Amino acid sequence: QSALTQPASVSGSPGQSITISCTGTSSDVGGYNYVSWYQQHPGKVPKVMIYEVSNRPSGVSNRFSGSKSGNTASLTISGLQAEDEADYYCSSYTSSSTPVVFGGGTKLTVL
Amino acid sequence: QVQLQESGPGLVKPSQTLSLTCTVSGGSISSGSYYWSWIRQPAGKGLEWIGRIYTSGSTNYNPSLKSRVTISVDTSKNQFSLKLSSVTAADTAVYYCARESAQQLALDYWGQGTLVTVSS
Numbered sequence: 001q002s003a004l005t006q007p008a009s010v011s012g013s014p015g016q017s018i019t020i021s022c023t024g025t026s027s028d029v030g031g032y033n034y035v036s037w038y039q040q041h042p043g044k045v046p047k048v049m050i051y052e053v054s055n056r057p058s059g060v061s062n063r064f065s066g067s068k069s070g071n072t073a074s075l076t077i078s079g080l081q082a083e084d085e086a087d088y089y090c091s092s093y094t095s096s097s098t099p100v101v102f103g104g105g106t107k108l109t110v111l
Numbered sequence: 112q113v114q115l116q117e118s119g120p121g122l123v124k125p126s127q128t129l130s131l132t133c134t135v136s137g138g139s140i141s142s143g144s145y146y147w148s149w150i151r152q153p154a155g156k157g158l159e160w161i162g163r164i165y166t167s168g169s170t171n172y173n174p175s176l177k178s179r180v181t182i183s184v185d186t187s188k189n190q191f192s193l194k195l196s197s198v199t200a201a202d203t204a205v206y207y208c209a210r211e212s213a214q215q216l217a218l219d220y221w222g223q224g225t226l227v228t229v230s231s
Contacts, residue, residue, distance in 0.1 A: 036217040038158075045207065045224060046158065051217035089158050093216045097174045098160065100148075100211075105157040 004029065004090055004103035011109040017078040020106045022090030023071060028101055030071035034093035037066060037075045040105075041086045049088075050075060077108070085110040113137040115208050115222035123202075123229050129195040133208030133222055140189045141166055144213035147191045149182060151204040152224075159204075163211060164191055198229045 005023040012018040022029065022037075029035055037050040048057055050066035053073060063078045073092070077084055090103040119131035133147070140147065148163040162172035164182045172180050176195070184191040195202060205226050209218040 034216040036215075038218070045221045046218070047221075048217050048219055051212075051215045051219075055215075057219065091158075091160075091218070099171050100160045100163070100216075102158045102160060 003094065003096075003101035004092060006088075006090060006103040006106045008104070009107045009109065011111055012077075012080045013111045014080055014082065016080050017076060018080060018108065019077075020075045020088050020090075020108070022073040022075070022092075022103050024073075024092055024094075024101070025071055027096050028092040028094035029068065029073050031095065032093045033068070035066065035068060035073040036091045037064075038089045038091065039084075039086050040089065046089065080110055082110050084108060113210060113220045115210065115220055117206060117208050117222045117225040119225060119227070121226055121228060123198055123227060124231050125199055125229055126197055129193070129198050129202060129227055129229070131193045131206055131208075131225065131227070132190050133192070135189045135191070135210075139186075140184060140191065141186045146171075146211040146213060147182075147184065148209045148211050148218060149193045150207045150209060150218070151202075152207070153201075153204040161193065161195075161206075165213070200229050203227065203229045 035053045038046040040046040053068045054066040089105045114136045123129045146163040149161040179196045181194040205224040207224045208222040210220040
């Protein structure tokens, strides 16, 4: 069982916006602004899309945005495109026995 | 541009030790403030953080694997390594090495991943 909880799947039509949630505790998501989001296409290497809750690395589309409220972080993808279909994982720093935890992953389907 | 490349046996027998090396190019493994990490992913499943080693040599491990994991660094070869002992079929996975910025705590560069199968 993953330390961070994500929905198993979300879907949306091209052009729409979707949001993926990532729920943790005050020891991880809620306590620190070190939430990252990773995109992984089938058979490919994960790629960081968001770091420190809401920062985008250079080269990542501004259609991707991140936010946090309490113990839940969110990744929003606006103007959904077919190429956004992938698995998305959240990650957070944690003050518990391990410094890094991942969510279980969310499969995004573009209808 | 930093690049990471995993290497090691693709097949390991049960009860033996899995050994992988990650070679870093495009930058010195001993410069800057970075964690050098290992992550694995069983087929069809999610990412599991294994552990990391800091530039200074200090390590952190996933408690569920801690008794079996050792991560070390060889600065002369610009490499860091993973050893996982007493492996079982449950350790079959794609193993990734990655760099984590100590400031941003995000995994910004990843290797291509290497599939390790545990089977007799």
